Amino acid sequence: MLRLQAKKFIQYSAIFGAVAGTAISLRGNQYDIDSIGIVRLTRAAVTVFKIGFVYKKDLLSKGFDKSSDEYKETKSRCHKLGAEKLLDLCCSNKGVYIKVGQHIAALDFLIPSEYVQTLKILHSDAPTNKLEDVYKVIREDLKKDPEELFETFDPKPLGTASLAQVHRATLKDGTVVAVKVQHPYVQGNSLIDMKTMETLVKIMSWVFPEFKFQWLVDESKKNIPQELNFMQEGKNAEEVTKLFKDDDWLKVPSIRWDLTTSRVLTMDFVEGGQVNDLGYIEKNKIDPYEVSDKLGKLYSRMIFINGFVHSDPHPGNILVKKNDNGQCDIVLLDHGLYAKLKDEVRVSYANLWLSILNKDRNAMRKHAGELGIEGDAFGLFVCMVSGRPWDAVLKGVDRYEPNKSEKEFFQQTFTGVLPQMSSILENVNRQMLLILKTNDLLRSIEFTLKTNKRHGAFCVMSQCCVKSVYNQKYCSSNKRMEKFTLTLTKYWTLFKINVYYTFLKIRGTLNIL
The missing domain is CATH 3.30.200 (Phosphorylase Kinase; domain 1)
Incomplete structure (x- = not known):
């Protein structure tokens, strides 16, 4: 009897709590039904159920051969339907849901392209x-x-915005x-x-x-x-x-x-056009390569030198405009989200990029480990950082933005290793998550500007990596001769980088002619 009474008490308490919580939520949100927690939760749960049902009914229950064209076409269609339902949820619940939807849309090499392309609208049309x-x-x-x-x-x-x-x-x-x-x-x-x-x-x-x-x-x-x-x-x-x-x-x-x-x-x-507005850029006679180079310089210094990184560089937050001298100004908006990198993270990341440039596998493994990625997973992590397949990394990376064929091959190849990629994101140093997001957004801008064949931004990034690594070594040293040697080595390395990229620039100009 007592157990029955206790059970009823718990049930009535739960009902009372739900009603009271709903009433408080309703009053706090000016009696806007769509803003009540239970309404938003129910809407989200129903959407997840509908998305799961689409995959189960149209894909998983059909017994497709996963290598067949029919399976690939059906999977793409399921992705598209799922993405549209997720977009509807984000637009209905707004706020945090749009912010997370924008984050998903920035994960170019992790999330299926149907989701990325569908949710990208949230960057500019919330x-x-x-x-x-x-x-x-x-x-x-x-x-x-x-x-x-x-x-x-x-x-x-x-x-x-969101x-x-x-x-x-x-x-x-x-x-x-x-x-x-x-x-x-x-x-x-x-x-x-x-x-x-x-x-x-x-x-x-x-x-x-x-x-x-x-x-x-x-x-x-x-x-x-x-x-x-x-x-x-x-x-x-x-x-x-x-x-x-x-x-x-x-x-x-x-x-x-x-x-x-x-x-x-x-x-x-501040006046200006969005950084991906090619019509505005052409109309105002702005050089897209100048835009690309200045963005590369700005973010390389943020990441590798200052450790204070604007972490939401989607096109709506970056404007461009022509100044009185005929040059291009970059206008940076929305400063709500910054990554404040610890010195050890900043330097390890710089070392990782230098090891990629040098095609040094052992160094890649070492510095990936410093960032939380142990063992053979370092290769996949390097591909995620550089935005290129492993074969391209081994041939040598000399551009920040992959070309179209590299990007397509990368996306096709990585479809089968999404679980491993999500595991990497689960284990990597948390400060790297915003850096990876920033990299993908910048690559998307470069791709839109069609400046991926230019080496200027990558040259600046290489220089900033060198400065980051050698400045840290210099500050950690107490020996005068060692400091002198480090300074000479740093400037010699920077000189070699300048010579190399000058050669690439001249070669590119001759090829055009």
Whole structure:
């Protein structure tokens, strides 16, 4: 009897808790049904079930020969249907779901291309909030009506991202600014969304034990709170401005701190076209090779020298524009997510790249081990870092971006080793995850610009690797003669790199002629 009463008590308590939790969630989200945790969780669970059903019904139950064309065509169709359902989920739940969808779309060499291509739309065409929702956040955070703060406020957003949207506005003194306003329900939903995703990933890992995607959940749980704090984003923008103060071609909008809170970020407005807008680049007579070289210089120095890396370089966050001198300026936007690399990670990664350049397998194995990849898995890790198949690595890598044939071969070859790749991402040093994502996004930009035959960006990267390694050795040495030798070796190595890439440039010019 007591056991029955206890059971009923637990059941009623659970029901009461669910009802109370739903009521609190409903009230906290201004009675927006779509923002309630249980609604979002149910929608996500149903989507996962539907995706799994597509694969089971159309692919797994048919007994296809996996080497047959029919199997490949059916699998591609299932991928496409699954990707479309996942895109619908991201657009319905918004917020954190769009951020994770964007992350998936950046995993060019890990996720099937149907998912990558379908979800890429989230980088530039995320769902937009109504203007009254934008004004609501401004009123709550800045304690004034928008009409009191701005002379004009364009109702159409300049761009919409996963966590916020940006509007052009004019201050009372006539200054044109960009106002980034967080979506109103993102912070309230982020915790339940991450718990939901973690549960769904565990279910997928149970169904498909060879796939390990807990790393994606772990990274999202760590990074999203940073991205939700616009005060931190403003500080990151000022930090990168200070680090690159001598490079007048890099433009970072100045922050208006009097109009900035954790959910509202106001900055100077900067004109420009997206870095992948070939029509804008051609119309404004901007040299795409100059764009490519400057991006290579910027990110090589971030990764290998400064260890402070802008980790969301999708095309919507990088603008280009022609300056008064006829040269190209790079405008860097969205500073919410930065990787702050430890010195040992930065130097190990630089050493890994140098070992790839030297085709030194033993050194590759050693430095991959320093980054968390033990044993024979180093070869696959090297391929993921360089974006090339192993045969191409052994022949010698002298370009940052793989050509079209290398990329296609890489994607086809790696389809069969996705479980091993997910295992690498599970074990690699966590700071490397953002670097790998950054690499893939930059390669995608290079590929769009059609500058993959140019060696300039790769030359700068090689130089930065050398400086990173030898500067660390220099700082660790207490012997004057050893420091002198290290300095000579560093400059001799840099000289050889310059000679080599000058030769490649001349040879390329002669081939064109």
